[in-house]
Amino acid sequence: xxxxxxxxxxxxxxxxxxxxxxxxxxxxxxxxxxxxxxxxxxxxxxxxxxxxxxxxxxxxxxxxxxxxxxxxxxxxxxxxxxxxxxxxxxxxxxxxx
Numbered sequence: 001x002x003x004x005x006x007x008x009x010x011x012x013x014x015x016x017x018x019x020x021x022x023x024x025x026x027x028x029x030x031x032x033x034x035x036x037x038x039x040x041x042x043x044x045x046x047x048x049x050x051x052x053x054x055x056x057x058x059x060x061x062x063x064x065x066x067x068x069x070x071x072x073x074x075x076x077x078x079x080x081x082x083x084x085x086x087x088x089x090x091x092x093x094x095x096x097x
Contacts, residue, residue: 007060015073017051017085024075029055034067066094
């Protein structure tokens with residue numbers, strides 16, 4: 001993945017749970033911003049057998065902080081079981097960096 005910039009759009013984030021998610025009722029990419037705020041984006045399945053999720057960033061206020069973000073895939077099944085993916089650290093740069 002190349003550099004990601006604050007307020008960048010036209011960006012696809014892809015993460016994996018490494019489990020079959022074909023029966024998942026909830027698919028999310030969760031995040032922790034550099035400020036410590038946490039949240040999630042509803043994601044789509046790219047590959048269900050290996051649990052690959054993606055989120056297409058389209059709004060300029062989605063990636064709204066420069067610094068290191070933590071991202072991870074997360075799914076919940078109708079049984080109540082859940083499967084988080086391994087977290088990754090992503091550096092987000094100011095446009096002038």
